[in-house]
Amino acid sequence: MSTTPTRTAAAKKARGGVDRRGELIQIAGQLFAEKGFLATTIRDIADAAGIQSGSLYYHFESKESMVEELIRQYWTTLLERYRAVIDADLDATETARGLIRASVLLLDECELALRLMLNDWNYLSEIFPFMEERLEECRELWLETLDRGVSAGEFSTLVDPLITYRTVMSAVSGTARWFRPGGQLSVETLADEMASVFMAGIIARP
Template sequence: MSPAQTKTTPSRKAGSDRRSELIQIASELFAERGFLATTIRDIADAAGIQSGSLYHHFTSKESMVEELLTDYWTTLLENYRAVVDTETDATEAARGLVRASVLLLDECALALRVMLNDWAYLSETFPFMEERLAECQTIWLDVLERGVASGAMTSSVEPTILYRTVMSSVSGTARWFRPDGPVSVEKLADEMATLFMNGIAARP
């Protein structure tokens, strides 16, 4: 490693750490107050810096929330793909998709709460959100349709309605679930998966 590299690497790491810290602070405010109600001054005050200092790291509060949302959708879709790549049985794949969705209540709790607060504005501002949501729906519908075709899942309800019901329930859980509460996210994931799979299983 050259002397120049030795000198710049710690600085870059410090800058990256500070950037992540600022996103965390901003995300907590967005989740608590709403994205639209939170100002750059609010974020700067919470971080203990001048408003202008934020612009050394970000061009706007939109650029801050964009990183938060991008991380969420990237993680969700990666986890979904991992499920369908490893589970050939439709019932087990559907169970895995429910669990993957619920487990993000811990890892991506702030992103979920921010989206619940301001979905209309954020999805219009960041079209990739609707695009990623459409990818999620495609994955879900493929699994549900395979389950119905195999006779393992009920055909009495349209797969699209099943998908939307499951996702609405899971996302709504972000309003009340707290990872440090009496129920672990793993237990919640298992119980919600069991609840939904019992509901959509085909009856004799």
């Protein structure tokens, strides 16, 4: 009889630790997005969390480990969504539309990661080489889709796949500067509208 309460307490403690870690990452991410990664100190994060600076090291080795977790989550999620779109085996037009929507929808789910990468890409990509590696994976998926669309006659022959890809991704990442989840414009509406705008520009005309 005595073992059940002990196990329950341990489980609650474990869940609490996970929840607290996630909470601290969100607090740190908000500061990184607003102040910039380099300008944010461990003391800033601890003060915002209402704890002593030393207590942060119970959960994280450094502020770099905190930002890495945020960024890895973004790239993992984005590539999972991209591969799901590709695996659906749709025509190039619907695949490209799906890739655009997948990118935009993360403005809600991974808002902080997008904002801090937008501000500090050069520095962060130097200390986290996986960022450029994941970006290259995304680029290849996009170029394969755009090349397929041109070859199939779905997209205009005037479409330059690399320029199109860069334009789309620059527009999506730049949206993180002004879009805020929970506002009058929903992320779903934004995703649909951005997809419509870009697709209208590359679809082959009769």
